[in-house]
Amino acid sequence: MIRVQIPYHLRTLARVEGEVTLAVPAPVTVRSILDALEAHYPMLQGTIRDHVTRERRPFLRFFACGEDLSHDSPDAPLPDAIADGREPLLIIGAIAGG
Amino acid sequence: MSKVRVLVGTRKGAFILTADAARERWQVSGPHFAGWEMYHVKGSPVDPDRIYASQTSGWFGQVLQCSTDGGQTWFQPGASPDEKPAFPPTTASNRFVYDTSETNGKPLTTHQWYDGTQHPWEFKRVWHLEPSPKDANTVYAGVEDAALFRSTDGGVSWHELAGLRGHGTGPQWQPGAGGMCLHTIIIDPTNPERIYIAISAAGAFRTDDGGQNWKPINKGLVSNFMPNPTGEVGHCVHHIALHPSRPDVLFMQKHWDVMRSDNAGDQWTEVSGNLPTDFGFVIDVHAHEPETLYVVPIKSDSEHFPLDGQLKVYRSRSGGNEWEPLTKGLPQQNCYVNVLRDAMAVDRLDDCGIYFGTTGGQVYVSSNSGNSWRPIVENLPAVLSVEVQTIS
Numbered sequence: 001m002i003r004v005q006i007p008y009h010l011r012t013l014a015r016v017e018g019e020v021t022l023a024v025p026a027p028v029t030v031r032s033i034l035d036a037l038e039a040h041y042p043m044l045q046g047t048i049r050d051h052v053t054r055e056r057r058p059f060l061r062f063f064a065c066g067e068d069l070s071h072d073s074p075d076a077p078l079p080d081a082i083a084d085g086r087e088p089l090l091i092i093g094a095i096a097g098g
Numbered sequence: 099m100s101k102v103r104v105l106v107g108t109r110k111g112a113f114i115l116t117a118d119a120a121r122e123r124w125q126v127s128g129p130h131f132a133g134w135e136m137y138h139v140k141g142s143p144v145d146p147d148r149i150y151a152s153q154t155s156g157w158f159g160q161v162l163q164c165s166t167d168g169g170q171t172w173f174q175p176g177a178s179p180d181e182k183p184a185f186p187p188t189t190a191s192n193r194f195v196y197d198t199s200e201t202n203g204k205p206l207t208t209h210q211w212y213d214g215t216q217h218p219w220e221f222k223r224v225w226h227l228e229p230s231p232k233d234a235n236t237v238y239a240g241v242e243d244a245a246l247f248r249s250t251d252g253g254v255s256w257h258e259l260a261g262l263r264g265h266g267t268g269p270q271w272q273p274g275a276g277g278m279c280l281h282t283i284i285i286d287p288t289n290p291e292r293i294y295i296a297i298s299a300a301g302a303f304r305t306d307d308g309g310q311n312w313k314p315i316n317k318g319l320v321s322n323f324m325p326n327p328t329g330e331v332g333h334c335v336h337h338i339a340l341h342p343s344r345p346d347v348l349f350m351q352k353h354w355d356v357m358r359s360d361n362a363g364d365q366w367t368e369v370s371g372n373l374p375t376d377f378g379f380v381i382d383v384h385a386h387e388p389e390t391l392y393v394v395p396i397k398s399d400s401e402h403f404p405l406d407g408q409l410k411v412y413r414s415r416s417g418g419n420e421w422e423p424l425t426k427g428l429p430q431q432n433c434y435v436n437v438l439r440d441a442m443a444v445d446r447l448d449d450c451g452i453y454f455g456t457t458g459g460q461v462y463v464s465s466n467s468g469n470s471w472r473p474i475v476e477n478l479p480a481v482l483s484v485e486v487q488t489i490s
Contacts, residue, residue: 007157007158008133009133009134009155009157009158010158013158013161013174042176042177043161043174043177045177045190045192045193046159046160046161046192046193047158047159047161047192048158050159051190051192051193051195052193052195057157057158057159059156059157060157060158093157093158094157096156
């Protein structure tokens with residue numbers, strides 16, 4: 001199972017706690033994970049990527065295995081540690097405050 | 099016994115304030131959607147327990163929420179957690195896509211930008227939700243960048259009424275400092291085919307055929323910041339109000355100037371009269387006196403707070419021009435809050451209640467037509483919108 005960590009406000013929207021686990025068919029990519037995530041939690045549609053362009057929303061980033069994958073192709077295969085569930089895909093909101 | 103339900107949208111969540119007809123003891127529910135910007139929360143006139151809410155975030159974009167039990171529980175239309183998952187997901191409750199189809203004859207993709215160039219229309223958020231007075235499943239959404247959308251399935255899906263952007267002046271519209279937002283939607287209570295809308299900074303527009311065809315209704319408006327101060331469009335209209343018994347009579351708080359029209363917006367005349375400043379955002383009409391108006395004068399477009407630190411509502415009982423300050427119960431020193439355009443409302447009780455919220459987090463009520471005021475709550479996040487439901 002694929003593990004995904006989503007920001008607090010999206011966990012509230014999806015009515016989940018902690019990590020989300022998903023069955024994702026190979027090849028495991030950012031796109032295939034987001035497709036599965038939105039299928040299981042349709043209330044998240046449009047909140048991580050744009051409804052029409054499917055582009056990542058500007059204030060969100062994708063991290064995995066200590067790397068920032070935000071600017072990689074969404075169709076690039078993710079590391080094995082993500083695909084076999086040892087590591088989670090992190091969806092991170094930009095830090096802001098004041 | 100009647101009661102009132104006040105729906106408050108703030109920068110950090112929504113709140114629901116309820117009281118009986120005396121409006122003295124209030125129950126406060128919230129924050130709903132804590133941490134999110136709640137631009138507008140409004141109930142259906144057909145089914146008061148059906149409430150729509152616009153939930154937005156700079157991080158996560160637009161979310162549309164709905165309640166069918168008066169705000170006790172909420173769901174995203176078409177995306178209930180109880181529904182069986184599907185792919186592709188069936189919900190489109192937060193999918194606001196501009197209509198550029200040829201079938202509308204005038205596909206419109208750009209508007210004027212700050213530097214005078216053309217700029218693509220980009221959806222940012224829903225500013226205002228206006229449920230239909232006839233059908234609980236029909237609701238209109240005014241959005242930024244300015245456009246009008248309609249849902250006829252309870253918010254599950256949305257379709258643009260593209261004739262507004264496509265009627266001809268759209269490429270001349272440009273954003274004000276707060277963005278290019280469609281913030282006011284008024285449906286004629288006697289004729290649902292007639293709808294008024296207002297855009298900052300484009301002006302006011304009207305349709306007489308349910309949204310297919312639109313025309314600017316800005317004659318008589320004068321905006322000195324424009325190259326042509328009496329132009330057909332470009333006016334920064336802040337809010338419009340009408341009394342249900344006289345749907346052809348409109349009252350407008352413009353960037354500067356308080357205006358009225360007695361012919362459905364075809365011509366406007368200034369009624370600022372003796373106001374100490376005619377800059378402001380809100381305007382509303384007494385529930386039972388169609389010539390009684392309320393505004394909250396703000397010092398200027400550069401200083402968005404009351405004159406001299408004294409929060410005053412001004413009332414006109416003559417449809418404008420002659421105004422009296424209402425101060426009893428309102429802070430009269432060191433008050434530097436603003437009252438935003440959708441943050442005033444009136445109830446329908448015999449003793450008409452007037453409500454407004456401030457950027458300082460206060461929501462005030464007057465249960466005697468404005469003669470005296472008191473805060474219902476004093477420390478909410480900045481208030482973006484206030485709506486009131488009078489429930490029998």
